[in-house]
C-alpha cells in the first residue's frame with residue numbers, strides 16, 4: 001500500500017486558540033510554586049527517549065492497516081525554577097512496509113528539520129505545564145508534536161499518593177482528568193491519568209495525540225464522527241525528583257460508514273522514558289519569547 005498517511009506535513013490548521021502575549025522579561029513562567037513532588041536540577045539536561053506508534057485499521061480489511069512510528073530524543077534543559085527548554089534530537093519517522101518491516105518515511109528529512117530547528121521554552125512548575133513560549137512562530141504540526149511531548153511530562157496532582165480529579169489543558173484540549181495513585185514503590189510512585197474525553201471543552205476541537213503524527217487521512221474520516229475515544233497514561237515518578245516514564249494509550253473508534261461497512265479504529269501509543277542526564281553546556285535565555293497560555297489550575 002502506498003500509504004496516504006505519508007502525504008506528510010500537510011498536517012494543517014490546529015490554530016492556536018490561545019491568547020499570545022509578549023512578556024516583559026526573559027521568563028516564560030509568570031509564577032512558580034514551590035516544588036513538593038518533583039524537583040529538576042538547574043543546569044542539568046534530562047534526556048528522554050520518546051516514541052509514538054500510530055496504527056489505523058478498518059475492520060475486515062487487514063491490508064488496509066497502516067502504521068507510522070516517530071522516535072526522537074527529547075532533551076529537557078532546566079534553565080531555572082519553573083523555566084525549561086525542550087529540544088529534539090535524532091528524530092526518525094518510519095512507516096511499515098507490506099512485509100511489516102519499518103522503513104524511513106518519505107519526507108523524513110523535512111520532518112526532522114522542522115522538529116529540531118528550535119527549542120521550545122515552557123514553564124513547568126511541580127509537574128504543571130502552564131505556559132509555552134516560542135521565539136519564532138512555529139509551524140502548527142511542530143507545535144503539536146512538542147505539545148504532545150509536554151503533555152507526557154504533565155502531572156497536576158497535589159500529592160502523588162492521593163487520587164484527585166482535575167481539569168487540565170494539554171494537546172488534547174481542556175478535559176476532566178482523573179489521577180489515581182496505582183503503585184507506591186520504595187523509590188518511585190506510579191500514577192494513572194485518564195481523560196474523560198466526552199468532557200473536553202469544544203469537543204470538535206479535540207485533537208488527541210493522534211495529531212502528533214503527520215497524518216492526513218483524518219480528512220477522510222471527518223464525515224464519520226468519533227464514536228468512542230479513550231485516553232489513558234501511566235506515569236512513574238522518582239520520589240521527590242523527576243519523571244522516569246510515561247506510557248499513554250489512545251483508541252479512537254469511528255462510526256461505521258453509511259454503506260454499512262465497518263468503521264475505522266486507530267490506536268496511538270506514546271512512550272517517554274528517561275535515559276540519562278548531562279550538564280547543560282550553556283544556557284541561552286532568549287530575550288524575546290512569545291508566550292502561549294496553556295494551563296492554569
Ligand SMILES: *[C@@H]1O[C@H](CO)[C@@H](O)[C@H](O)[C@H]1NC(C)=O
Pocket residue numbers: 163164165178
Ligand atoms: C473522580 O471522578 C471519578 C469519575 O467521576 C469518580 O469515580 C472518582 O471517585 C473521583 N475521584 C475523586 C478522588 O474524587
